Amino acid sequence: MPSSLRDEIxxxxxxxxxxxxxxxxxxxxxALLLHRLADTFKPHDITITQYNVLRILxxxxxxxxxxxxIRDRLIAQVPDVTRLLDRLxxxxxxxxxxxxxxxxxxxxxxxxxxxxxxxxxxAPVAGxxxxxxxxxxxxxxxxxxxxxxxxxxxx
Amino acid sequence: MPSSLRDEIxxxxxxxxxxxxxxxxxxxxxALLLHRLADTFKPHDITITQYNVLRILxxxxxxxxxxxxIRDRLIAQVPDVTRLLDRLxxxxxxxxxxxxxxxxxxxxxxxxxxxxxxxxxxAPVAGxxxxxxxxxxxxxxxxxxxxxxxxxxxx
DNA sequence: TTGTAATGCGTGTTATAACACCTATATTCA
DNA sequence: TGAATATAGGTGTTATAACACGCATTACAA
Numbered sequence: 001m002p003s004s005l006r007d008e009i010x011x012x013x014x015x016x017x018x019x020x021x022x023x024x025x026x027x028x029x030x031a032l033l034l035h036r037l038a039d040t041f042k043p044h045d046i047t048i049t050q051y052n053v054l055r056i057l058x059x060x061x062x063x064x065x066x067x068x069x070i071r072d073r074l075i076a077q078v079p080d081v082t083r084l085l086d087r088l089x090x091x092x093x094x095x096x097x098x099x100x101x102x103x104x105x106x107x108x109x110x111x112x113x114x115x116x117x118x119x120x121x122x123a124p125v126a127g128x129x130x131x132x133x134x135x136x137x138x139x140x141x142x143x144x145x146x147x148x149x150x151x152x153x154x155x
Numbered sequence: 156m157p158s159s160l161r162d163e164i165x166x167x168x169x170x171x172x173x174x175x176x177x178x179x180x181x182x183x184x185x186a187l188l189l190h191r192l193a194d195t196f197k198p199h200d201i202t203i204t205q206y207n208v209l210r211i212l213x214x215x216x217x218x219x220x221x222x223x224x225i226r227d228r229l230i231a232q233v234p235d236v237t238r239l240l241d242r243l244x245x246x247x248x249x250x251x252x253x254x255x256x257x258x259x260x261x262x263x264x265x266x267x268x269x270x271x272x273x274x275x276x277x278a279p280v281a282g283x284x285x286x287x288x289x290x291x292x293x294x295x296x297x298x299x300x301x302x303x304x305x306x307x308x309x310x
Numbered sequence: 311t312t313g314t315a316a317t318g319c320g321t322g323t324t325a326t327a328a329c330a331c332c333t334a335t336a337t338t339c340a
Numbered sequence: 341t342g343a344a345t346a347t348a349g350g351t352g353t354t355a356t357a358a359c360a361c362g363c364a365t366t367a368c369a370a
Binding site: 004005008009010011012013016017018019020021022023024025026027028029030031032033034035037048059069072073074075076077126129130131132133134135136138140141142143144145147148149150151152153154155 | 159160163164165166167168171172173174175176177178179180181182183184185186187188189190192203214224227228229230231232281284285286287288289290291293295296297298299300302303304305306307308309310
């Protein structure tokens with residue numbers, strides 16, 4: 001049986017509204033699951049956000065992406081993408097090059113080293129995802145995905 | 156119609172698994188909604204985590220709570236509760252006192268100033284919660300809460 | 311009754327998040 | 341064409357998150 005949020009946070013009084021309980025549930029679930037997932041990345045000296053950047057760049061292929069495009073594709077909003085990319089570049093996982101046609105643009109591409117790291121991570125990440133949510137069936141997962149999409153859609 | 160996560164993050168290829176899509180959905184939804192909610196707290200120079208601490212202490216009443224009890228009741232895991240409380244104490248929103256019976260324990264209580272701040276925040280917070288999720292009906296919210304609870308329950 | 315472990319809390323340090331501001335290049339349009 | 345605006349990206353700074361470690365007090369147990 002799913003545990004009750006009120007029990008988890010030892011809250012004695014009922015929630016003020018269904019909306020409050022939902023927001024707290026989303027917050028807690030994300031924090032809990034992401035925290036567990038982070039352990040998968042830790043041995044590789046990489047954070048979830050950094051992993052997401054590499055995943056995005058792998059998807060973009062040889063053409064690469066500019067900074068703002070990466071920012072827009074990230075799961076969570078990151079206010080300092082420049083220095084996030086700085087760190088990954090310093091680790092040799094991606095390369096940046098100023099575009100010749102529009103000199104404002106800096107094209108970012110994943111390196112061979114970055115691709116190799118992603119490849120090493122693919123199986124452990126898939127395993128962690130299964131451990132996290134493997135106990136839910138397809139209908140439950142699909143319903144959860146749809147309701148979360150609805151929650152993100154403003155009135 | 157709820158927006159699709161793949162569209163939102165401009166991902167061309169399908170997700171590798173339903174579990175992956177669910178985890179990314181939870182991450183993105185939490186980041187988005189919490190970011191919006193944070194704007195409600197910003198004018199009062201307080202973060203969501205700090206607000207949660209005050210809310211917990213208001214619930215605890217005059218008896219107060221020790222540090223570890225506060226840590227356990229927080230929605231998200233905070234690794235440095237001591238300095239989180241330091242800041243709230245410095246702002247005069249809570250008071251700490253070393254217990255006389257067990258001198259290891261420090262009892263924390265919300266102050267009149269902290270209670271007043273919470274009272275000022277109650278209406279704006281409720282309003283923000285309604286703006287965030289008011290477009291979902293009770294059945295949808297309840298289903299979402301239950302599925303998130305299930306997601307948090309390890310296999 | 312005294313060594314040993316457990317508990318509760320604090321501190322030091324580094325990396326990152328968050329916010330505002332700044333520079334360079336390109337575009338637009340009077 | 342040249343001033344104004346938009347766009348792409350970077351920098352400076354502060355606060356907080358994250359992690360490891362240390363100290364004081366209490367409980368336990370040989």
